[in-house]
Amino acid sequence: MLNKPFPRPTSLTQPFWDALNEGIVKIQKCNNCNSWIFYPRSHCTNCLSPDLTWKKINGTGTIYTYSTPEILPTASFFVDELPQKIVVVELDEGPRIPSNMVNVEIKDIWIGMRVKPFLDKVSDDITLLRFEPA
Amino acid sequence: MGLKGKSAIIGIGEFKPEKIRPGVPDTFTLEQVSELARLALTDAGLGPKDVNGLIVSGISESAYFIPSTVTEYLGIKVDFGDVVDLGGASAVSMVWRAAAAIEMGMADVVLCIIGSGLSPMSQDEIEIFSEQKPFGSSSNLWGSPQAEFDIPYGHIAQNSGYALIAQRYAHEYGYDQRATAKIAVDHRTNACANPQAIFHGQPITIEDVLNSKMVAPPLHKLEIVMPVFGGAAVVLASKEKVAESKNRPAWVTGCGERVEVKSRHYAKDFLNTPIAAASERAFNMAGIKRRDIDLVQPYDCYTITVLMTLEDAGFCGKGEGMAFVLENDLTYNGNFPVNSHGGQLGFGQTGLAGGMSHVTEAARQIMGKAHVNQIERCNNVYVSGTGGIMCEQSAIILQGD
Numbered sequence: 001m002l003n004k005p006f007p008r009p010t011s012l013t014q015p016f017w018d019a020l021n022e023g024i025v026k027i028q029k030c031n032n033c034n035s036w037i038f039y040p041r042s043h044c045t046n047c048l049s050p051d052l053t054w055k056k057i058n059g060t061g062t063i064y065t066y067s068t069p070e071i072l073p074t075a076s077f078f079v080d081e082l083p084q085k086i087v088v089v090e091l092d093e094g095p096r097i098p099s100n101m102v103n104v105e106i107k108d109i110w111i112g113m114r115v116k117p118f119l120d121k122v123s124d125d126i127t128l129l130r131f132e133p134a
Numbered sequence: 135m136g137l138k139g140k141s142a143i144i145g146i147g148e149f150k151p152e153k154i155r156p157g158v159p160d161t162f163t164l165e166q167v168s169e170l171a172r173l174a175l176t177d178a179g180l181g182p183k184d185v186n187g188l189i190v191s192g193i194s195e196s197a198y199f200i201p202s203t204v205t206e207y208l209g210i211k212v213d214f215g216d217v218v219d220l221g222g223a224s225a226v227s228m229v230w231r232a233a234a235a236i237e238m239g240m241a242d243v244v245l246c247i248i249g250s251g252l253s254p255m256s257q258d259e260i261e262i263f264s265e266q267k268p269f270g271s272s273s274n275l276w277g278s279p280q281a282e283f284d285i286p287y288g289h290i291a292q293n294s295g296y297a298l299i300a301q302r303y304a305h306e307y308g309y310d311q312r313a314t315a316k317i318a319v320d321h322r323t324n325a326c327a328n329p330q331a332i333f334h335g336q337p338i339t340i341e342d343v344l345n346s347k348m349v350a351p352p353l354h355k356l357e358i359v360m361p362v363f364g365g366a367a368v369v370l371a372s373k374e375k376v377a378e379s380k381n382r383p384a385w386v387t388g389c390g391e392r393v394e395v396k397s398r399h400y401a402k403d404f405l406n407t408p409i410a411a412a413s414e415r416a417f418n419m420a421g422i423k424r425r426d427i428d429l430v431q432p433y434d435c436y437t438i439t440v441l442m443t444l445e446d447a448g449f450c451g452k453g454e455g456m457a458f459v460l461e462n463d464l465t466y467n468g469n470f471p472v473n474s475h476g477g478q479l480g481f482g483q484t485g486l487a488g489g490m491s492h493v494t495e496a497a498r499q500i501m502g503k504a505h506v507n508q509i510e511r512c513n514n515v516y517v518s519g520t521g522g523i524m525c526e527q528s529a530i531i532l533q534g535d
Contacts, residue, residue: 004286005269005274005281005285005286006286007281007282007283007286008276008281008282009282010276010277010282013282039279039282039283064302064399064404065298065299065301065302065305065399065404066298066301067293067294067295067297067298067301067350067351068297068350068351069291069293069294069297069349069350070347070348070349070350070351071293071347071349071350076268077268077288078288078290081288084288084294086287086288086289086294086298088298088399096399096400097283098283098284098287098289098397098399099287100287100288111301111302111305112305126286128286128287130287
């Protein structure tokens, strides 16, 4: 089986991944209009200001939607995870984040479910931000 | 503001879809594009010297300089060359760009061509393709947001993305599996009246759909398109050139487009799809009402796409789509014909050219050149295109005289 594709941080996104390695969730906030931003970017998605600050958040949120693919014609990397527990989490700060659920049965996943981060160290450099029931 | 309806589709070129298997296709995209151009121009009663505008999508032989590569191969010179990169919305968006170019006086005859996206491959190309294929339409290059934040979590395939939409839809508005199944059934009925369709001669029932394999709940296999080999082209022309054509023209009277996000989960208004804004603009431009439409040709990669397009384009209220499709007959001889060619669900998804199948059928119906599936009085047609996970969408209105 092919190796799973891991994130390759850029100089801009590195603080996000560094924080996860330290057990912390950090996302950006705009100093001009106070919008929260995910994923990490160079400019605010509300006002296009380049003046953004990294802020520590607790990473809790609710499941906005989910999918549990039973057949994956394109993503052969994830064949060992079938059926996948794919979720979109709406962070309490507002932004949505694509991820996976762990420590839960598919039948127990529901929209509106409270979730908290599950930091999954998958390599020396990378910790993935997955979620589990809060 | 907007189009004045002074250009029309007057020619169609289309391959009959074929199952993808070793040896299919045996032609490169440039060869496919050439044959599609010949077919469309012949249908229009025009020759290559008449063409002075060209819009294409990607070709597998080259990642750049695509319009000039195609004009050189065809031996034509154009005054307007363009590439449209809007996924399944490309075909519809090509048509309005062609119409705009003609109305501006940039061109008199514009070819819009989409090949299959498939070509014979050398061994090293097969290896590169095998590495890229698992990422589908997401980019796994360094610095790509999808590579960093979607792909590592398995947010890749279309099936999963459309399931995310369907699950949220179910949460907000409710979900009736028999209703989405009926969309697939009515599309298949239309395909059975179209000898060109890949599923011609293979009718299905609601039970067949519900008993087909669950791919990503609530999406069953028969609610999802099957990729096939194909390709399609249309010729648009100015009023002066239209007058020379034998075909009844399909005038482009309205258009709209909305490009939003690459990954649908970042869309703030997740369930209000881009087709809402695109369709509103198209109808306002054409100056006609939803009830004036004789045939609706919505992009149909999944049944949920059809359902939400009917709602967001304003053919029924938000959250009323399930009841609407159960109460109305969507077949070619029904009270509310939808995708009379069978849609891509019934005709086959010919790559990016699948989006063109909605356009070619719309024009064919207005020309009165459809098969058993010909609609008796077809003057006003709505066509939509959808790229990605309903991330970019476009709409056009085509009208007969």
